[in-house]
Amino acid sequence: MDKLILGLLMIQRLTVYEIRAAVKKNFWSICSDSMGSIQAAIKKLLAAGMIEFSEYVEKSVNKKRYFITEKGRKEFLSWVQTPADMTSATNMELGKLLFMGLAPAEKHGELIDQIIADTEKELKLHLELQARLNENLPAAQELFKAYWQQDPEYHKGIQDAMQSTNDSENINNMAFYQLMALQYGIDSMKFDIEWFKKLKERRK
Secondary structure, three states: OHHHHHHHHHHOOEOHHHHHHHHHHHOOOOOOOOHHHHHHHHHHHHHOOOEEEEEEEEOOEEEEEEEEOHHHHHHHHHHHOOOOOHHHOOOOOHHHHHOHHHOOHHHHHHHHHHHHHHHHHHHHHHHHHHHHHHHHHHHHHHHHHHHHHHOHHHHHHHHHHHOOOOHHHHHHHHHHHHHHHHHHHHHHHHHHHHHHHHHHHHHO
């Protein structure tokens, strides 16, 4: 969660509620959007000096807007530039497959059918998100350009991190890998659906 929050704050300043909304809308398949886990990660990052906040009043309510520090940028860039170890991914739910043979035989087909149905439901949600993101991409690009024009400090931070002053290219690079991460999840779910369908056939 802490690296995800750093990534969001690399792009723009956010309140805790805006961070939660971003996680809930775009990253529900990666991590929980519970306020407790988000606040715990924020507390950890504040203590480490990787983020700070500015306070402001909106409609008579005191609010905090978080932003990344130079230390936080260095930590995030060091992490993101380390190749992902895709072999280290763990899923304890696979333990159910491993020990499914210990369940009554008449339950096996039902369990596999439910896995397929649940994955197909999740795939549908991801495909809908993909369609929305592609549709809104041009507008999002213009919003980021406008935001950075109003926040020169963040604008410079992005350009320094990406080592490029070409805003259009920077935004396109950000969007490309965000969409590819989503595509990876979609392709993985499609694979899982077909794999469990074949498993069901092998049982016959």
